[in-house]
Amino acid sequence: MNLQLINDRALVRLIPATYHKPPVLRGLVDSDDEAELLAELEAMTNQRLKVEREGSPALDRRELAFARRSADLRVYGQSHINAAFAYTRTGGNRFNDESRGAWYCAYDLQTSAAEVGYHRTRELSFIGVYDDEARYVELLADFVGTFPSISSASHPDALQDDPALGYPAGQALARALRAEGHRGLLYQSVRHKGGRCFVAFDPHIVQNVRPGASWTFTWSGTPDYELAAAA
Template identity: 60%
Template sequence: MKITPLSERGLVRLIPATYHKPPALRGLVDTDDELAVLADIEGLTSARLTAERGRNLHLDRRELAWQRRRHDLAVYGNSHINAAFAYTRAGGNRFNDGDRGAWYCAWDVLTSVAEVAWHKTRELRYVGVFTETARYVELIADVIGDFPDLGDQPQHPALNPDPALGYPEGQALAGHIRREGHAGLIYPSVRHPTGRCLVLFEPTAIRNVRPGASWEISWTGTPDYSVTAL
């Protein structure tokens, strides 16, 4: 597999946007102080906070991104980085298993949209209702380093579009790459023609995270979706 050097600014990751919604617990309390107490209780089950406390068996807290304790020196994006590695999906994703997450991003936002929309469409297909509006926000990050690159191997088994076939192959490949000391992998997007993606296995590989644009993806009765920039 070839090795490609990167010095990239502005790689795009899309995450569900929740800032536009009121806190889910707010209706249960009368004051902000009471809300803070409930938030602390809720935090006991947070995978990110559990990892930051050193209680994740698969993620050493020393690997995580940390912000300085003084409020005026807080670094944006650290909690997003930690969450990407602490939260996992049962069975994992293409290049991470169910024990440890990874940071998936792309060179352009339409590739990221195609990737997240494919997963959301699959969820809607499971319930049989294609009526949904989902809002996402960009996380923009910089990456520097030398990475294995599947760009010249579009038929690699890890890129099989069927998750049942592609994910086990991809997870095995990622394990091998990590054992060789590589922090990530470049690969062609499986969901967007000509798209190019990068998966990062180590929190320290992600630099200068900042917020980007917001997007709304809508389904109105069919698996086809529309995309709107907000």
């Protein structure tokens, strides 16, 4: 398998803007002490906080961002990194199963938007109503290291367009790579021709997370969406 050395800055991950806001519970109380009490209640059901506290069968809590930043727990992006690995979706994604998440990002906005737009459009197709507006914010991160690199020519099974076919093959490949000690994977975008993507298997390699621009996806009756900078 081809290995590639990278030292790349500002790879783009798009997340819903609702996950980028300050803690919503803070506005319900009058003091920091009361906020801490509410945070303790939230922690009982919050998957990220639960994994930070206890870990999971597939994710040791010592792998998470706070474990390597004990001198400064307020470093920006800590919760976003941990959430990417703590939360999973039914069936998993292309290179992670339901037991453990991963950090997906792209080398440019257009590729990241195509990936996000595809999945949201697919969700809308389940109800047959393409009338939606969603705001996303960029999370930019840096990556340094040597990682495997694949394309549709070298690994057509893992990069198939149909998730029902591509995801099982991609997840099997990711398990094998992680077993060999690889911490991430460079791959050709399935949703944006010519685009390049990266998936981090290890929270520790996600570096220098910072916010970028905000964008609005709009569907107006068809599967085609418009992307515009948010005001």
